[in-house]
Amino acid sequence: MKILVTAKRVEDPESKIKVKPDGSGIVQEGLKYKINPFDEIGVEEGLRLAAKHGGEVVVVSIGGKEVQEQLRHALAMGAHRAVWVNHTGTLDQLALAGLLQKVAEKEKPDMVILGKQSIDDDQNQVGQYLAEFLGWSQATFASKVESLESEQEKNKVPALQVGADGKTVRVVREVDNGLATLECALPAVVTTDLRLNLPRYASLPGIMKAKSKPIEELTPEKLGVDVTPKIQVLKMSSPPPRKAGIKVPDVATLVDKLRNEAKAV
Amino acid sequence: MPIVLIVAEQQPDGHLRKATLNAISAGRTLAEKAGAELHLALLSKDPSKLAEELKVQGVKAVHTAAAPELEHYLAEVYAPVIAGLVQELKADYVGMASTAMGKDLMPRVAARLKAAMATDVMAFNGSGADISFTRPMWAGNVFAEVKLTTPVKVFSARATEFPASTGGQPAGEVKAFTPKLEASKTKFVDFKEVKSARPELTEARVVVSGGRGTKGDFKEIEALADELGAAVGASRAVCDAGWVPNDLQVGQTGKVVAPQLYIAAGISGAIQHLAGMKSSKTIVAINKDPEAPIFQVADYGLVADLFKVLPELREALHKLKE
Known part of the structure; x- marks a missing residue:
């Protein structure tokens, strides 16, 4: 089975994001970059599926030369080869999905796995656009019933269940008030939620091998x-700051403040 | 006159998802600024009962589609129906609440209409044809004002930023339309509800959340929540560890809440958690670590062991009632 996964380059989620004084963007100096954490979960799921069912994981990223870092990261995790769509400048979700559509039509994967959102734009759109553009089945927010501390997780069992005939995939989705299960005909587009898996670290031999992929x-x-x-x-702006709060010494003071000042209880 | 179309959401249990009423408010705000009419769409196996609930203030018409195929929501089935209605009405804007369904469906509708979309819209700016949307980026660390340049503009609205619409003048009429149904490559298998006697997280007036500091023991969190009639929330670490169900997660990638009172116990306050709760009216933080970032957003901070002070707090609040 062939799986296409994505590796968007985003700001490190731990970094402090500041808006430029003129509101034209964010301050780039001093920022570190990573693979979008949701995409990394997608890469991991692709690798688990390929390990179980055989096949190939192809990773795609879109952007300038620097996105090769994220492609190498996915290759070091174990992806077999990479596709780089070279483009500098702003791309919106329509453009990203349009480019991925063409890559998918060229590669003809059984499944495309993407992060449900990238942690810069937080749009949560590209997978759904892509599924519609391709006319494919879609399952967003893929999760699993077992926890991230379960045996299945430790044994790197894929959460996405491919049918015995290889023509369908069952996806447990994280939705409001519970879990919904869908069965998608392949090829399908799947987007990952946080608890689908814990991505592996790239091993040293993996990193060495990635250099020649x-x-x-x-x-x-x-x-x-x-x-x-x-x-x-x-325009971009910083959210209005909350007014500075106070520390209270004990529960009695807290209750008094909540009742008489905040009128919250 | 331009048209704003808001898509209503029916829950698996048949009831209207309350966030729909907030999305209608968002639609009304947009319609006022754009000089547009507000229309609603409801897709269901049997929309007759819910359609009446949707005749709220400012709604011109409720367009209903009835078909057995619409019983279980599927993006592939719903998207062509909504897109067909948008084309039939020549609607300019189509939106929905940023629920799991809204986030799943609206981009597929947008793709079908070759339209651009703004997710998690918090405010509308401008007037007439010159409308822009305010939405969060980078986990709410940045607010961006964006303009969509496609003929149809699609959005999802963050429910906590708009009040719930209420009765008022029921001017709207209910109009049935024939849904444009297409064969689906996806089958609905099942839905497992996480049942709780407590209020829904995103709808609760008070939320009591626990973090890593609970070490997985949520008894005191739950007891305080029940004393206050509150919903229970959790940080990502707690959900990842499997200590509590996933759908309790408050944060950028979980639920965004904005209750009157948010009590965070044993939560350090990672950026990703703060993004999900910092619009709450009053925030209380209880944490042993005086340096925990949660104190920077808290109105009232108490540096203490949660296992010691939560029972005290519960008793003190109980006494207030007597």
Whole structure:
């Protein structure tokens, strides 16, 4: 089975994001970059599926030369080869999904696994756009019943269950008030939620091997996709700060403040 | 006149998801700014009962589609129906609450309409044809004002930023339309509800949340929640460890809540957690570590062992009632 996974380059989730004084963007200096954590979960799931069912994991990233770092990261985790769509400049979700559609049509995977959202834009859209553009089945927010401390997780059992005939995949989705299970005909688009798995660390031999794995370079022009943004960011700002709070010495003071000052109880 | 179309959500148990009423408020705010009419869409096996509940203030029409295929929500089935209605009405805006369904469905609708979309919209700016959307990025560390340049504009609205719509003048009429149904490559298998006698997290007036400091023992969190009639929440670490169900997670990647009172016990306050609760009206933090970042957003901080002070707090609150 062939699985296409994504590796978006995003700011390290632990880094402090500050808006530029003129509101034109965020301050880039001093920031570290990583693979989008949700995409990393997608890479891990792809590797587990390939280990169980055989096949190939192809990782794709879109951006300037620097996204090769994220591709190498996924290759070091164990992905077999990489596709790099070389483009500098802003891309919105319509453009990203359009590019991924062309890559998927070229690669013809059985499944595309993406993060449910990237932690920079937080749009939570690309997987759904992609599924519609391809006319494929979609299962967003993939999770599993077992916890991340379960035996299944320790044994790296894939959470996505491919049917015996290899034509379907069962996905447990994290939704409001519970878990919903879908059965998707393959090929399908799956987006990952946090508790699908714990991604592995890249091993040293993995990192060495990744250096010689192939990265194919494509461009929006080669793929025939118009990437003119349809979403314009006019201005960015920092959220209004909360007014400074106080420390209270004991429960009695807390209850008094809650009752008489905040009128919350 | 331009049209704003808001999609209603029916829960698996047949009831209206309350966030729909907040999304209708969002739609009304947008309609006022854009000089537009507000219309609603309801897809269901049997929409007759819920359609009446949707005749709330400012709604021009409730468009209902009835079909057995619409019983269990599936993006592939719902998206063509909504997109078809948008084209039929020539709607300019289509939106929904940012629930799991809203986030799953709206991008697929947008893709079908070749439309751009803004997720988790918190406010609408401008007037007439010049409308922009305010939405969070980087876990709520940045608010971005964005403009969508496609003819149809799609959005999901963050329910906690808009009040729930209420009765008022029931001007709207209910209009049935024939859904454009397509064969689905996806089958609904089942839905397992996590049942709780407590209020829903995103709808509760008070939320009591526990973090790593509980070491997985939620008894005192739950007891305090029950004393206050509150919902129980949790930090990501606690859910990941399997100590409490996943759907209790408050945070950027979990639920975004904005109750009147949020009590965080044993939660350090990672950026990802703060993004999910810092719009709460009053925040109380209880933590042994005086340096915990949660104290930076708390109105009232108590540096203490939660196992010692939560029972005291519960008793003190109980006495207030007497």
